[in-house]
Structures are given as structure tokens and as C-alpha cells.
Amino acid sequence: MSVSAIVLAAGLSRRMNQNKLLMKLDGIEIYKYILNTIKECKDFFNEIIVVGKDSEVLYYAESLGFKAKxxxxxxxxxxxSIIISLKNLKPADGYMFFVSDQPYIKKETIKKLYDAFNENKDKIIIPSYNGIKGNPPIFPHRFKEELLRLSGDVGGKDVIKKHLKEIVKVNIHTEKEHIDIDTMDDYKKQINRGDFMKGEVIVVKSGGDIASGIIQKLHRTGFRVLVLEIEKPTSIRRTVCFSEAVYGGKIEIEGITSLLANSIQEIYDAWSKNCIPVVVDPEGIYINKLNPIAVVDAIIAKKNTGMKKDAAPVTIAVGPGFEAGKDVHIVIESNRGHNLGRLIFSGFAEPNTMKPGNVDGFTFDRVLYSPDDGNFMANYKIGDLVKTGDVIGYVNDKSVKAKLDGVIRGLIREGIYVAEGQKIGDIDPRNDKEYCYTISDKARAIGGAVLEAVLISINERNSGC
Structure with a gap:
């Protein structure tokens, strides 16, 4: 049996006075809900077509592999729209018509309707939500010509009215799936359900160790986090860096999994699994595609590498090199000490001290630096215990030696090209291997500060300030 899916997305939203499909519920545009759900059901359908008038909707449909007209x-x-869809599809046993403003319909419901049609191939299948007829109906092929003869602002309901004895109702025992968004009151009812924050998208530039503390906090509190990385991340504390997904496809840190994503659909797939998607996107192209509520620059480059204040409703940067109120909305203090994690709304963070943090009295001696330009080759791995003088690895024929006893807490990935003087590892004199596999106190403090900054911005937005 072949069934084609048709999504009608070209309405004028007259009662909304704006394109309702581009409005957001829980941080996601309304039209994406039904398209993402249909994507989950792609095995049911012979073809999937979206008919719309907005380029964003059509582009997204194409990115999912659908036809877009x-x-x-x-x-x-x-x-x-009905006529355009039918003329651009191959003949099928049935045609399932979806409306694009019905965000909560589930895959299980679509499967139930599909199975009902499989048992009643000559009948019109209609879902009944607690006694109320709704969408999506399925029309057998024998009604195709009648649908093609429709004109004006009428749809499948006119055909249904003429063939009431040809209907099979399928009971769907939920009211939520029947909800569609027609008016501003409809929309307000949905955004005031009490979970408005849940699902908002936040983009974090970098998946390094400090960034991963930020990512953990945002993910745990219900935000959809997207991590932007470069093609070959040079993270040191790799066992606690979500950036490592770029190399291995996935990494788990303290029970949270990040997955490498290569498309918008793979990003949504990761979110649907409660995972954190990581994309190779140094230019920030996905920022424009996803319209996040916030963008966080957590590269810790000690300078602004391209962050702009207008990249999102709220922009946040960690550490020196950014001016709050000019480059970004809020800067987070990253220097250890009394002000660590302080929110700065105007001005700069403390300048870079150029001195590594003090761990048990050690600063420079605990850090491993590259002795030359070249590819790093390692003799040890993260978590290994070393003694003073041990050769940790080489860059060309020059050795990298431990200057103290301890455990290797961080070490750059073997084979990575490094520059002379570049930090490539660190040794923890406390000799506790657990520190190698858990997020640091500094990263957690900064992560909490970023979460505070985001919540402040949301509260201000919701209060109209």
C-alpha cells in the first residue's frame, strides 16, 4: 500500500495578522513541529510534499528530504494548495493531508490512521479527537479527481460532506493533538502552559572544558543547546569536552551525551534523544538557521573572534576581550578569585593575567607547552600517573617533559599540529584521577553564571522590560 503525505503550509494567517507558522512554541517555529513528526514517520509514506509560500518553510522541508512547492x-x-500537491505527486493508494499549525500530533496517531486506511482502502479516514473530527484525513485515490476540481477557499471538508457514508472515524483519546493555532489567543494559551523556557535554543560557541560546564548547566535546565566547533578542536581536557564528538561521533560526560550532527535534521534528532548536537560550523551559519534565544561565546580566546551583539536576543561572552554593552550584552568574569562568575553588564572582564591557575601551589610547572611547531605524538594518556622528568611526548624530535609528579589531567589529541609555546596539556599534583573525568569547579561556576544571565534575559523579555 502506498500513501503520500501532503502538508498544507500556504495559509495567510489572516486572524493572526502575521505569519503564524514562523512564531515559536517552546523555542521552535510552529511549522517545524509537524514537519519533524512527519520525518519520524517517513517509512509510512511513498512521497512527502510541502506546499507553502514562505521560503523558510520550503527550505526547511527540502532539508528534511521532502518535496517543496x-x-x-x-x-x-x-x-x-491541494491542487498543486496532487499534481506534483505520483499516483498513490491514498493521500494524507496535514495542516501545518497542528503542532502536537504524535507519530503514534499518524500510524494509527495509516493502519486504519490499510484496513479500509476505499474509505476516507478521519481522526476523531474525543468526538471532534479533525486532521489529518486520508483520501483514497478514487477521490483524487474530485479533489482536483475544488476551487476557492475550500478544502477536503467539502468532499467529506458529500460522502458521509464513505467515512471511517478513528478515535484519538487526546485533546492536545487536536489543537491548532489560529488566533493570538490560541497562541497565548500554548505559551502560557508553564513550560515556556523548555525547548528554547541556545548556541554555544566551543565545546572546550569551560564551555562544557556551561553546556551542562543549560542542558540540565531544559534548554536545547547546540555546540559550534571548528574542524579540528584542540581541547586539552578532552575527557570532559563535548567537542570530542567531532572526532568520535559522540562523547558522554557526567551522564550527558553529545552527538556530531551534519544537518538541521540531525540536530533535531539529537535533541529528540535528549542529547547535545555538535556541528562543525566556525562561521556560525546555524545561528541564522535556528534563531536561538541566546548565543554564548565560550571560546576563551582572550579576544573577540567575531562575536556580534545582535547575533541573538541575548549574547554572552566569557572572559577578557569583550566589552559588555558593545560587543555582547553580558560578559562573564573568568578570572579565578573573588569575582569569578560575576555578570558584567557594562565594561570589560579583568585582563588576562597570562598566569595559569594555582593548583596546590603550582602554576606554570603544571602546564605542558609545545617546544616546537609540528605534530604532537604522545607517550602517555589522560589519567596516567607521571613523575618529574617523564617524557610525556614529542613535537618533532623535541621532548615534552613533566616538571612535577602528578596525574595527566589534560592532553591534546595525538597527531594535532601545534605551534611552539602552545599549551598542550596539564598535570594535576593532587593525584586524583576522578578530576580527569569530571567538570571542573571553575567550569561549573562559569556555567552557573551563564545560566543566570540567560534567565535574567528571559524574565526581562516576559515582563516586557
Whole structure:
């Protein structure tokens, strides 16, 4: 049996006075809900087509592998979209019509309707939500010509009215799936459900060790976090860096998994699994694609490498090199001491001291630096115990030696090209291997500060300040 899915997304939103499909619920545009759900059901369908008038909707549909057709005559009514869809599909046993403003319909419901059609191939299948008829209906192929003859602002309901004896109702025992968004009151009811924050997208530039403390806090509190990385991350504390997903496809840190993603769909797939997607995107292209509520620069480059204040409703940067109020909205103090984690709304963080943090009285001696330009080759791995003078590895023929006894807490990935003087590892004199595999106190403090900054911005937005 072949069934084609048709998504009608060319409405004029007259009662909303704006394109409702681009409005967000829980941080996601309304139209993406139904398209993402249909993507989960792709095995049910012979073909999937989206008919719309907004380029963003059509682009997203194409990114999911759907057919996308523009309707430039949508002002003439819904029938125009029905006709465009049917004329651009191969013949099928049935045609399942979805509306794009019904965000909560579930895969299980679509499967139930599909199975009902499989048992009643000559009947019109209609979902009944606690006694109320709704969408998506399935029309058998024998009604195709009648659907093609529709005109004006009428849809499948006109065909259904003429064939009431040809209907099979499928009971769906939920009211939520029947909800569609037609008016501003409808929209407000949904955003005031009490979980408005949940699902908002936040982009974090970098998946390094400090960034991973930020990512953990945001993810745990319900935000959808997307991590942007470079092609070959040079993280030192790799066992606690979500950036490592770039190399291995995934990494788990303190029970949270990050997955490498290569498309918008793979990003949403990761979120649906309660995982954190990591994309190789040094230019920040996905920022424009996802319209996040916040962008966090956690590169810790000690300078602004391209962050702009208008990148999102709230922009946050960690450490020196940024001016709060000019480069970003909020700067987070990253220097250890009394002000660590302080939110700065105007001005700069403390300048870079150029001195590593003090661990049990050791600063420079605990850090490993590259002795030359070249590819690093390692003799040890993270978690190994070493003694003073042990050769940790080489860059070309020059050795990298331990200057103290301790455990290797961080070590750059073997084979990475490094520059002379570049930090490539650190040794922890406390000799506790657990520190190698858990997020640091500094990263947690900064992560909490970033979360505070985000919540402040959300509260201000919701209060109209």
C-alpha cells in the first residue's frame, strides 16, 4: 500500500495578522513541529510534499528530504494548495493531508490512521479527537479527481460532506493533538502552559572544558543547546569536552551525551534523544538557521573572534576581550578569585593575567607547552600517573617533559599540529584521577553564571522590560 503525505503550509494567517507558522512554541517555529513528526514517520509514506509560500518553510522541508512547492496563489484559497500537491505527486493508494499549525500530533496517531486506511482502502479516514473530527484525513485515490476540481477557499471538508457514508472515524483519546493555532489567543494559551523556557535554543560557541560546564548547566535546565566547533578542536581536557564528538561521533560526560550532527535534521534528532548536537560550523551559519534565544561565546580566546551583539536576543561572552554593552550584552568574569562568575553588564572582564591557575601551589610547572611547531605524538594518556622528568611526548624530535609528579589531567589529541609555546596539556599534583573525568569547579561556576544571565534575559523579555 502506498500513501503520500501532503502538508498544507500556504495559509495567510489572516486572524493572526502575521505569519503564524514562523512564531515559536517552546523555542521552535510552529511549522517545524509537524514537519519533524512527519520525518519520524517517513517509512509510512511513498512521497512527502510541502506546499507553502514562505521560503523558510520550503527550505526547511527540502532539508528534511521532502518535496517543496511554492504556492503564489494562496490568496485564492486552500484549494490551490491541494491542487498543486496532487499534481506534483505520483499516483498513490491514498493521500494524507496535514495542516501545518497542528503542532502536537504524535507519530503514534499518524500510524494509527495509516493502519486504519490499510484496513479500509476505499474509505476516507478521519481522526476523531474525543468526538471532534479533525486532521489529518486520508483520501483514497478514487477521490483524487474530485479533489482536483475544488476551487476557492475550500478544502477536503467539502468532499467529506458529500460522502458521509464513505467515512471511517478513528478515535484519538487526546485533546492536545487536536489543537491548532489560529488566533493570538490560541497562541497565548500554548505559551502560557508553564513550560515556556523548555525547548528554547541556545548556541554555544566551543565545546572546550569551560564551555562544557556551561553546556551542562543549560542542558540540565531544559534548554536545547547546540555546540559550534571548528574542524579540528584542540581541547586539552578532552575527557570532559563535548567537542570530542567531532572526532568520535559522540562523547558522554557526567551522564550527558553529545552527538556530531551534519544537518538541521540531525540536530533535531539529537535533541529528540535528549542529547547535545555538535556541528562543525566556525562561521556560525546555524545561528541564522535556528534563531536561538541566546548565543554564548565560550571560546576563551582572550579576544573577540567575531562575536556580534545582535547575533541573538541575548549574547554572552566569557572572559577578557569583550566589552559588555558593545560587543555582547553580558560578559562573564573568568578570572579565578573573588569575582569569578560575576555578570558584567557594562565594561570589560579583568585582563588576562597570562598566569595559569594555582593548583596546590603550582602554576606554570603544571602546564605542558609545545617546544616546537609540528605534530604532537604522545607517550602517555589522560589519567596516567607521571613523575618529574617523564617524557610525556614529542613535537618533532623535541621532548615534552613533566616538571612535577602528578596525574595527566589534560592532553591534546595525538597527531594535532601545534605551534611552539602552545599549551598542550596539564598535570594535576593532587593525584586524583576522578578530576580527569569530571567538570571542573571553575567550569561549573562559569556555567552557573551563564545560566543566570540567560534567565535574567528571559524574565526581562516576559515582563516586557
Amino acid at each position: 511554492s504556492n503564489n496563489n494562496s490568496h485564492l484559497g486552500q484549494s490551490t
